[in-house]
Amino acid sequence: MATRTIKVDYLARVEGEGAFKVKVRDGRITGAELHIFEPPRFFEAFLRGRAFTEAPDITARICGICPVAYQMSAVHAMENALGIRVEGPLRELRRLLYCGEWIESQTLHIYMLHAPDFLGYAGAVEMARDHGGEVRRGLSLKKAGNEIVSLLGGREIHPINVRVGGFYRVPTKRELAPLAEKLKRARDLALETVRWAAKFDFPDRARDYQFVALRHDREYPMNEGHIVSNRGLDIAAADYEAHFAESHVARSTALQSRMTDGSAYLCGPLARYSLNFDRLSPLAQDAAREAGLGATCTNPYQSILVRSVEVLYACDEALRVIANYEPPDRPAISTPVGAATGYAATEAPRGMLYHRYRLDADAKIADAKIVPPTSQNQASIEDDLVSYVGGWLDLPEDELRHRCEQTVRNYDPCISCSTHFLKLEIDRG
Amino acid sequence: MRRLVLGIGNRARGDDGVGRLVARLLREKLPSDITIEETEGEATAILTRLDGIDAVHVIDAARSGAAAGTTLRFDVTAAPLPETLGALSTHGFGLGEAIELARALGHLPRIAIVHVIEGVSFETGAALTPVVGDTAFALAAHLAAELATS
Numbered sequence: 001m002a003t004r005t006i007k008v009d010y011l012a013r014v015e016g017e018g019a020f021k022v023k024v025r026d027g028r029i030t031g032a033e034l035h036i037f038e039p040p041r042f043f044e045a046f047l048r049g050r051a052f053t054e055a056p057d058i059t060a061r062i063c064g065i066c067p068v069a070y071q072m073s074a075v076h077a078m079e080n081a082l083g084i085r086v087e088g089p090l091r092e093l094r095r096l097l098y099c100g101e102w103i104e105s106q107t108l109h110i111y112m113l114h115a116p117d118f119l120g121y122a123g124a125v126e127m128a129r130d131h132g133g134e135v136r137r138g139l140s141l142k143k144a145g146n147e148i149v150s151l152l153g154g155r156e157i158h159p160i161n162v163r164v165g166g167f168y169r170v171p172t173k174r175e176l177a178p179l180a181e182k183l184k185r186a187r188d189l190a191l192e193t194v195r196w197a198a199k200f201d202f203p204d205r206a207r208d209y210q211f212v213a214l215r216h217d218r219e220y221p222m223n224e225g226h227i228v229s230n231r232g233l234d235i236a237a238a239d240y241e242a243h244f245a246e247s248h249v250a251r252s253t254a255l256q257s258r259m260t261d262g263s264a265y266l267c268g269p270l271a272r273y274s275l276n277f278d279r280l281s282p283l284a285q286d287a288a289r290e291a292g293l294g295a296t297c298t299n300p301y302q303s304i305l306v307r308s309v310e311v312l313y314a315c316d317e318a319l320r321v322i323a324n325y326e327p328p329d330r331p332a333i334s335t336p337v338g339a340a341t342g343y344a345a346t347e348a349p350r351g352m353l354y355h356r357y358r359l360d361a362d363a364k365i366a367d368a369k370i371v372p373p374t375s376q377n378q379a380s381i382e383d384d385l386v387s388y389v390g391g392w393l394d395l396p397e398d399e400l401r402h403r404c405e406q407t408v409r410n411y412d413p414c415i416s417c418s419t420h421f422l423k424l425e426i427d428r429g
Numbered sequence: 430m431r432r433l434v435l436g437i438g439n440r441a442r443g444d445d446g447v448g449r450l451v452a453r454l455l456r457e458k459l460p461s462d463i464t465i466e467e468t469e470g471e472a473t474a475i476l477t478r479l480d481g482i483d484a485v486h487v488i489d490a491a492r493s494g495a496a497a498g499t500t501l502r503f504d505v506t507a508a509p510l511p512e513t514l515g516a517l518s519t520h521g522f523g524l525g526e527a528i529e530l531a532r533a534l535g536h537l538p539r540i541a542i543v544h545v546i547e548g549v550s551f552e553t554g555a556a557l558t559p560v561v562g563d564t565a566f567a568l569a570a571h572l573a574a575e576l577a578t579s
Contacts (some may be wrong), residue, residue, distance in 0.1 A: 042553075061441055064469050108473060112522060124472075125526055128533035136534060142473055157469045 020408065022389050032385040033249075034256075034378050047368040048093045052078050052337070052359055053164055059355070059370065060158045061390050068149065069348030070102035071162040072223055073355040073370075078164040080237070081342025081359055082335050089328040090166040091223070092321045093152060097162070098222040099318040100148025103186065105349040106269075106307045106314075107145060110193065111138025111414040117406040118200035134196065137189050140310065144186035147179060148318060166332030173325060180322045187315035191287055194308045196312070198291035202305075206298040207382065207387060210263060211271035220279040220313055221272060221347050228275055229265065238343040240354050246371060257376040264379035267351035268411065269306040270297050281320075284313035300384055300410040307349075307412075337363035337419070348373050350412045374413045380412055430483040432463045433538075434572070437470045437489040437524060443555030444548025445499075447565050450557065451544075454569035459576055464495035475527035484540035484579075486572060489524050493544040498564035499547040506541050544568060548551065 023031040043062050047055060055074040060067035067425040072094060079086060086094070111134070121127040128135040146156050151171060153159020161168050195329045212233065215226030227243075228234045235243060242264075246255035259265055274296035275283065297306055343357045351373025358367040384407050392403050436452025438445045439480075449467045456465055468474045468488070479485060491501070503510055510525045524543065531537040546565065550558050557565075 064439075064471060108471075112473065123526070124522075125533055128530050132534050135530070139473055139476060143477060146474070146477070156470075156474065316488040 009025075020385070020404065022385055022404065024389075024393065027393060029386050029390045032382040032389070034382055044368045044370055047357075047365045052081070052357070052363045052365060053335075055164045055357065055365065055368075056164065057160060060160075060162075062370070062372075064157050065105050066101060066348045066350070066353075068097055068153065068162075069346060069353050070355075070370075071159065072098060072346045073344050073348075073353045074357075075162060075164050076223065076344035076346060077237075077342040077355040077357050078359075079335075079342065080344055081340040081357060081365075082164070082337065083340070084165065084333060084335060086166055086333060089326055090170070092325065093167065093170060094162075094223055095219075096148060096318055096321040097152040097159070099314040099321070100145045100152065101219040102222070102314040102349050103145025103190075103311055103318075104142050104149065106311045106412075107138055107142040107193075109349075110197065110304055110307055110311070111135060111142070113412070114409050115197075115200075117402075117409060118197075118202075118304070137192060137400050141186050141189040141193065144182050144189075144315070146375065147182060151175065151179060161280075163332055165335045166328075166330070168331060170327055170331045172327060175323045176325055180319060183315055183319050183322070185282075187319065190308065190312035190315045191283075194287045194291050194305070194312055197305045197308045200304065201293065202299060202301045203388075204299075205301060205388060207300070207384065209270070209298060210377075212265045212267050213272040213273050213275045213352060214345060215275055218279070220276050220281075220317070223346050224344075226298050227345055227352070230275060230415070233271070236343075237345040237354065240343065240345060240371075241356070241369075244354075244371070244376075246252075246375065255375055256377055256378045257371055264383050265376065266380045267373050267376050269303050269310055269350075270300065271351070272347060273297055273306045273309065280309070280313050281316045283316050284309050287312055300407070303410045303412075350374065350375060374411070377411050377413070381413070382409055384410070430501070432576070433478065433482045434459065434463060434465045434487045434537070435475065435478060435485060435487045436465075436467045437480070437487060438467075439469055440516055442553055443550035444546075444558050444561045445490050445551050445560050446544045447490045447548060447557065448544075448563070450565045451488040451546075451569045451572070454566060455573060458573040459571070463576060470523045472482060472522045472524070472527040472530060476530050476534075479527070479531050479536055479538060479541075485538045485542070486576070487524065487541075487543045489543065489545050490548040490551075492548060492551065493528055495547045496527055497549045498560040500540065500568055501545050503543045503545075505543050506537060506539070510543060520568045543553060544572075 047058060054077060056071040059070035059074045062070050063104045116127045134329055144301040145235050149159055150156050154161035211230045214221035216225035226234055242258055243260055245260045246257045249256050277295040291305055339359060339361045343356045345352050345354045353373055354371040356369040357365055360366045388407060392400050434452055434455055436449035438448045440446035440449055452465050452467050468480055505528050509529055548561050
């Protein structure tokens with residue numbers, strides 16, 4: 001039997017550490033496996049016995065790239081458990097904070113981690129030598145996101161100003177004003193980014209994904225919405241576990257999530273965009289169309305373009321929030337306590353993030369469940385490689401490895417969240 | 430001349446936070462015109478802090494297999510951080526990339542020194558290893574003296 005093995009011992013430009021193995025027999029792909037080997041991080045166990053008020057700050061530590069997402073899913077799940085809803089300016093400030101994280105996280109991936117694949121460089125450093133202006137633009141754009149997170153979150157990384165019921169401190173209108181000026185400039189840079197990414201040479205690939213994302217009745221989804229799919233799913237976060245199941249696979253220290261019927265699904269920018277194009281601002285919709293995107297996108301290599309549209313939207317939306325902002329009377333609403341279970345899903349930059357907490361009578365956390373987006377996308381990453389690698393088997397080994405890495409990077413996998421990432425091995429027997 | 434001391438690391442992961450400990454130890458000891466900052470180590474966050482700086486001293490943890498508490502000093506204006514050191518850094522897209530991005534973009538300070546301290550324990554929630562902590566105090570004292578006279 002003609003067999004072949006290809007290994008990539010370390011996959012760069014992803015958040016974390018892991019490995020990938022593709023099996024090839026007689027010229028056919030017979031399997032693809034994502035191996036995640038960083039020890040599990042036990043955050044769900046850390047949370048047991050802690051006060052419900054501690055969840056936002058503890059879960060923010062899961063990831064240095066998307067801490068706001070963890071805080072947002074945590075506070076919404078706690079508020080769901082306690083039977084309260086945060087509305088008005090406090091809700092808007094949370095949306096502004098999430099915009100900040102989308103801008104900084106998505107821009108980091110676009111410019112530093114993913115664009116080098118399309119421009120033929122080993123990494124951002126090599127790209128910067130020839131494309132300094134573009135890299136500077138990315139840094140300036142990302143900085144605008146950092147400044148939102150710093151102002152609302154109290155600091156750039158692992159923000160500390162978010163609490164169940166609202167914030168510890170809210171900004172004045174005067175404090176937000178200079179941010180608006182910077183965001184206007186950032187919005188211009190984001191539009192340039194969409195136009196820049198539109199010129200990349202995208203492999204002509206598409207798959208019939210089962211898209212899953214939040215959908216809200218009037219907003220592009222960040223903090224809330226029903227969980228919907230392009231196959232007719234439409235459920236509340238509380239019903240998540242009736243439709244999605246995590247299982248342990250021996251090759252990975254991260255749990256792998258699938259629909260309960262065993263099918264893989266895709267969450268993240270492509271799913272969010274394809275299920276919510278009509279919720280984007282007119283500016284973002286126009287930019288997407290100008291870039292050649294339709295109302296849906298099924299080419300995973302165009303995820304960098306969809307991300308750039310989402311960054312543009314986040315700048316636009318942040319400016320809307322700031323323009324309408326009137327400070328609330330109080331930085332947080334009161335939180336009654338009692339035994340309860342709460343559920344929430346929010347849209348982290350790289351996909352849906354589900355939290356469930358069970359609180360005991362003292363409002364201590366009795367049980368916690370956290371399903372990060374990269375766990376949910378593991379099966380889709382494997383399916384992408386199975387679908388595409390077969391067409392590349394005649395390529396030189398280095399180029400084949402690079403195509404596989406690029407395919408994984410389409411997902412901006414955050415193994416820091418799911419555990420940590422990534423080596424690549426192609427087993428041709 | 431704008432001078433910066435930058436401590437890098439994750440304080441929730443044992444010896445990874447030693448660079449930030451050194452920065453904190455220097456807070457009361459340096460001339461007031463020297464800025465002291467801390468960051469977790471993501472490359473663009475480091476790069477942003479180098480903008481407009483004339484002289485920087487960066488302190489980070491390393492995991493090279495050397496004896497715990499071993500310190501090394503690199504003048505990164507003369508050469509990149511050694512490749513082996515880059516692999517030893519505890520941050521994926523981190524200090525090494527930040528320095529080379531700064532060099533490529535013409536943002537590297539005229540004086541740029543990286544001090545690394547070998548750690549042994551990087552687990553979540555781990556305490557600082559005593560010998561690594563001792564080294565942090567020694568390095569802080571050394572830098573305080575050097576920067577007071579330079």
